[in-house]
Amino acid sequence: MKILVPVKRVPDPATTIRVLPDGSGIATDNVKWVINPFDEIAIEEALRIKEKQGSGEVVLISVGQTAWQEQLRTGLAMGADRAILVKADTPLDTLAIARAIAKVASDEKPELIIIGKQAIDDDSNQIGQMLAEMLGWPQATFASKVELAGEKCTVVREVDGGLETVAFPMPAVITTDLRLNEPRYASLPGIMKARKKPLNEIAVDSLGVDLAPKLKIKTLNAPEKRQAGRKVASVEELVQVLHTEAKVI
Amino acid sequence: MGDVLVFAEHRGGHFPKTTLIAVNAGLEMARKRGGQCIAVLSGEGAPAAAAEIAKYGPSKVIVLDDPKLAHYLADAAAQALADLVKKTGAETVLATATAMGKDLMPRLAARLGAPMASEIIAINDDGTMVRPMYAGNALATIELDGPVRVVTVRGTAFDAAKPAGGAAPVETVTPELDAASLKMEFAGFNEIKSDRPQLTEARIVVSGGRGLKSGDNFKTVLEPLVDEMGAAMGASRAAVDAGFVPNDLQVGQTGKVVAPELYVAVGISGAIQHLAGMKDSKTIVAINKDEEAPIFGVADYGLVADLFKAVPEMVEEVKKLKH
């Protein structure tokens, strides 16, 4: 079975994000880049399916700049077979990215696309669902358990107040939630082998899809600085500030 | 015109508070875009829920009627809503960013070829919207181009709609569905009965440390607060080591990593292995009798007090707040 896993390069979650003073973006000078953690779970799930079935191919795809190769190589080190980098020198909006991936997917014809439920940079949570619609495939978002039987796929989804089970024939799109699995740590032979695995680059313009940006980020602002911690005098005051100031209860 | 379709989520005719939040956000959007707010429902029990929603201020309520929509499934719902967008000529489709809203709206956006803004927290007068990025470390002001736009709103950022007096008309529409293309099937729903949310998913986590002094005190002192706040219960490694609570409650480097909206650390000194497991929480509260405890270094609100006095008081205060 062929499984396509879209992968995004994001800042390490531990990195402190600083908005640039002019609001044009975030400071990237000290940022360590990693695979989006949810995509890592997606890679792991794809690898587990392949290992369980004893055969198949796990193909990674990214839509981004040359530097994204680093994360694709990390995914290859985990065990993916090959990678495709759709090169786009300027950032694209979710709709354009989904169209680019959908185009590659229609050529690659995978039986499954597994993708993280959201990227931890823009927190959009859109690509998987968009891909499913563009390809006319069923979707299962927020998967916490995936079972395959023949052509059929059964997925347990984490929804509000419980677990929902949906079933559908493949091909399909699955988006991963946190509890689906624990991604593996690449072994050293995996890292060595990854250097030689194929990584193809395709220019995004050559795909012939509509890339016109429809979602524009006008400015980026730092949120109001989290108030420096302070001591409260009484329980009454504590509950009051939690209610009125922090608005968490 | 800037009409707004609000996807009104419900389960068997009962709708959660988040649906009223969507209605309210829809009303605000419609007001700012000079259009009407139309609530849309589908599925089993929709007519009953529609009659109820109608009282909360929308101009109109539409029930999408098709057997394929009995149970919510993303592919059918997206087709039905897209069809309705065409039929009504609405400008914005809006839902709360619940599991269902997040599942459906991007698919709808793709079907409509429309841009989508996820989890917005504000609607500006000029049509732009504000949404958090980078886990809330940046707030983006965004603009969506095109005749149709899709939006989900963050539940905590908007108030719920209030009864407006009177009721809007309820209309039933049969959407055009391409039945052959619908391949998804609903195979069951397993409601989590537990009164307490999962540690890693809870909106509020209340954790206890060595300061509680015994496993019994976790039950008699901490648990009432946990339950009163609808929180999940956690513990520090020291408390687990001391055998007060089982290891699956451990929050920290070697336990579970949590990032709730509110984290209350009770009698926890704040060793780094614990901090590593909760430092990303949005608001951190520390209750400890040791003024020097490192936990106060990361807490937004610190209370230096004897927890055996403070915690029961807090239960009472939270209770008051609810009534």
Added chain:
Amino acid sequence: MNQEVTREILWNVPTVFVVFLYGMLLPLTAAFIWVGMRWYRMIRLGASTADNRFDQPGRRLFMAFRDGVGQGFLGRETWGWMHYIFLVAFVGLFIGTSIVFVNDDIRWFLAFFGIHLYFFYGDFYHVFKAVMDTCFLLLIVGVIAAGARRGLRKPTLLNQPAQAKLRDNWENRAGYWLPLTLLALVPLTGLMLEGARINADPPKFVEWAYIGRNIGLIDGALGAGVTFHRYLWLFHVLLVYGLLFCLPFTKLRHFLFAPINLYFRNLKPRGRLAPIKDFENAETFGVAQVEEYSWKQLLDMASCLECGRCTINCPTVNTGKTLNPKFLVISQREHLLDKAPALLAAKAASAAAGEASADSAAPAYAGPDMITEVATEAAVWGCTTCGWCEEGCPVGIEHIQRIVDMRRYLTLMESKFPQQATNAFKGIENQGNPWGLAQEKRADWAEGLEIPQMAEVENPEEMDVMYWVGCAGSYDERNQRVSRSFAGLMKQAGVKFGILGVEEMCTGDPARRLGNEYLYATVAGQNVETINKYKPKRIVTQCPHCFHNLKNEYPDFGLETVEVMHEAEFIDELISSGRLKPNKPIDQRMTYHDPCYMARHNRKWDGARSALKAIPGAKVKDIDLSKNRTFCCGAGGGCMWKEEKEGTRINQKRFDQIAEADPETMAVGCPFCMTMMEDAVKSRSLEDKMKVRDLSELVAESTGANVK
């Protein structure tokens, strides 16, 4: 001198017995050669050692002699005296036999060459008799003591691994009881023989044979005569040969292997791990098959005498965990013996097939898997690398590398390690610290202290000290206070020092001890580059693990020569040179908990003590398990980064040992000891009675250093 004062050698022994006596030397020699060759071929199955073990022959010989023949190790432990008795008596009897040999058997042979050696008479004979009797007596006393200890006292260190781990053969079944019994019967029959001779042959010159003489009287009373003596002689000789055959075939072989193993021992600092030299071309990393160990590691297995000293203060053995260093070595030795025939056959086959197919012959072996079944993963991951086992071992077995080699295989090849370690690895990889906290916050602890960062200093090489803060000192709130105290002390003493700030990264210690050598090599390389850039004169660390890595392991990664010091030594230096003056009294009972990586691995424990004693009012008292005998806090070897699920907790065990001394303050010199001991104090609910404080905090309080 009276040549009459002597005895006839081989008196009353028929020729056929004499022929037997000398004839048996042949099979004995053959047995020694056969066993020697067998072990030699097995040990040669091993890979080459990472370090040269043939260098410094003089030093090696001296140390092998000192610790092998001189028993340098044993004197440190209880019951060492018993082994001393064995050795003294055994060597005494061996010399005695040699004297007889020289004076009788080869006397005529030597005379042929004009060498006249005969001195077995007169006063010498008297003394000889007395010494021999004493040796017999000592040996009997030693055996009784050994037997009582083994049979009645049953100390846990003599426990054996589960029967399933031992091959079912006569050696294992006989255990130590066969050699021990023979060791008792040989001197007993020796004495009886002497008595029988004195009784049967009219007593001449036996005044000094103070035991034999009296046995002779008993024999006389019982009516024993010449025949009794003759057959007793034969019985005695049989027993002696029995004992001699035990030397190569039973656990007594340590008598031969121990000095050899001590000769080839690790001369590098204890706890230093050998680097993997070539990541690019090697096909496997670490050790999964017994033959992948180095020949020295196989020699270790052959040399183990199963005394159990490695277990006495082993943190895992003492808290009921799977890992038992003695069981590990024994199980692996049994596994080697089990697998060796297949390995040797494969080696012979590939040698026969010639160079071309040298690596084609895989051994046909269907026995257990070494890591998962022989050693078990629980044991492999249990080790805290505290080094007690190597401290205790009298024959120079290197346990830590043996365990880390298996971890390397599991981590690098199979990516199989305790799940929580993933966070530590990724944290080190992405943010340069095992907690995964933001790298850019590394110097936040120093905010407002005006500590220069090396990158901002104009002439960094002119700094007296590069202060290596470490991850705990940089990020852990509790240990940040220690960093501020230590920095305050250096400021007060007028030391010109700087920190690397955000340029500093984890030394990689947790990754290395957990087998992730690849990650370690990466961060070590980066750190070395950073440090070399600034050419520091001296690096002072707060963390013993950082100290050990910088001092003993980074040179393998290209660190240029630099003096590395731990805070304890440096503070002591500042006090003794008068630059720090502790004058505010701290009237408290204190005990210093030695960090393993300072005391045991690097033999440094005086600095901390003299610094503490310089504080007026401080009453510093050591417990038995301190200095090089310190007991692990449970955090080392990467164990800080994984759950401790088995048995009881190591930190509590250690805490209880210290609490015995009833100190008001437990002084520590390691951030991880700090964390573990503070946790232990809390879990024993003694927060109000005992404080855990770092050495530098205590000294800073006394000197009044400005600590923000």
